[in-house]
Amino acid sequence: MAEERELLRVSDLRVDFSVKGGGFRRPAPLRVVDGVSFSIGEGETLGLVGESGCGKTTLGRALVRLGDGALTGSIEFEGRELTSLGSGEFRRLRRSMQMIFQDPFGSLNPRMSVGQMLFEVLQVHGLARGEDARRRILELLDVVGLPQEYENRYPHEFSGGQRQRVGIARALALNPRFIICDEPVSALDVSIQSQIINLLMDLQRDLGLTYLFIAHDLSVVEHISDRVAVMYLGRIVEIAGARELYCNPAHPYTRALLSAIPTPEPGRKRERIILGGDQPGPMSVPSGCPFHPRCPSAMPECSMKTPSLKPLGGDGSHQVSCLLYP
Numbered sequence: 001m002a003e004e005r006e007l008l009r010v011s012d013l014r015v016d017f018s019v020k021g022g023g024f025r026r027p028a029p030l031r032v033v034d035g036v037s038f039s040i041g042e043g044e045t046l047g048l049v050g051e052s053g054c055g056k057t058t059l060g061r062a063l064v065r066l067g068d069g070a071l072t073g074s075i076e077f078e079g080r081e082l083t084s085l086g087s088g089e090f091r092r093l094r095r096s097m098q099m100i101f102q103d104p105f106g107s108l109n110p111r112m113s114v115g116q117m118l119f120e121v122l123q124v125h126g127l128a129r130g131e132d133a134r135r136r137i138l139e140l141l142d143v144v145g146l147p148q149e150y151e152n153r154y155p156h157e158f159s160g161g162q163r164q165r166v167g168i169a170r171a172l173a174l175n176p177r178f179i180i181c182d183e184p185v186s187a188l189d190v191s192i193q194s195q196i197i198n199l200l201m202d203l204q205r206d207l208g209l210t211y212l213f214i215a216h217d218l219s220v221v222e223h224i225s226d227r228v229a230v231m232y233l234g235r236i237v238e239i240a241g242a243r244e245l246y247c248n249p250a251h252p253y254t255r256a257l258l259s260a261i262p263t264p265e266p267g268r269k270r271e272r273i274i275l276g277g278d279q280p281g282p283m284s285v286p287s288g289c290p291f292h293p294r295c296p297s298a299m300p301e302c303s304m305k306t307p308s309l310k311p312l313g314g315d316g317s318h319q320v321s322c323l324l325y326p
Helices: 054-064 087-096 116-125 130-143 146-151 160-172 189-209 218-224 242-247 252-259
Strands: 006-019 028-041 045-049 071-078 097-098 178-182 212-214 225-231 237-240
Touching: 006 054, 006 160, 006 212, 028 071, 028 212, 028 237, 045 054, 045 218, 054 071, 054 097, 054 178, 054 212, 087 097, 097 160, 116 130, 116 146, 116 160, 130 146, 130 160, 130 189, 160 189, 189 212, 189 218, 212 218, 218 242, 225 252, 237 242, 237 252
Parallel strands: 045 212, 045 225, 097 178, 178 212
Antiparallel strands: 006 028, 006 071, 225 237
16 A cells, blocks of 8 residues: 555654562552554555563553553654643544554443444543434444444443454544554454455455554455564564565564464475563663574674664665664
8 A cells, every 4th residue: 555645753752661679669660561652544454463461452552642651752643742742632643543453342332332432532532422323323333233222232241353343443433544554363263364454454454544553463464454564572673565564574482473473385394483481571671682582593602782763775664763774
């Protein structure tokens, strides 16, 4: 998909949480997102992948200022700096930035019917009331492929896929331009996953939406994304066009992740790259390159120098953070 113009730009974003120390020790900062920079073009889907605990969800929530983490750096949406906006200004802007959550059941109010939940969204933001609101609710149900009579049903009466469709309808209620999809299919059966992915792609085409698609299933990310960013311990270690990243991965971590994708061809085996140890937590980030203790290509200087994200090739669309590429 051709990028028309830049919709979102994130520059050197850091998210810190305060961790209480024992005894008389002062609370220590816990850095979960560390110097992340990227941009997303209007109508584009940027996939964000990485192991659990790498900071993907924290990053996504930080973009819409959810959570208690302290933010530093810059988040620009349509040229406006979000980190300095007051709560009232940001609330108005938030209509254009919505989020679809991983757990479709936990993100819905069990005491409210679908119609009540969607009506609340429209009412709080002053977009529709009375019959206008009901027409909008029925329209949203049609858009996400749910029968109109489901407006009176409650979350426990739906399947997982239907609940996620309700979550998508809620995200669409305010006519957003940008949606953060936080692992929206990871809790669903494989057969239902494809339906939700196809729905998201159809909505993007019909409504001109822009996505940040967070997931750990790399085959799903390849299918929906225009570009893909790979995250490790709070940092982006590689970012490129989806086809380029999957065909020519540069970072050793990216290669290891891609080697774990099952091949669809019977009898064909993919050479697995087995990483040693587990991903360390944000309280114990190694010195130098954070990946070097597990990296099969680590050099002595990797434990001392912290690489930055640099262009790989002429046009700068493929970037990698690794000392193998000076």
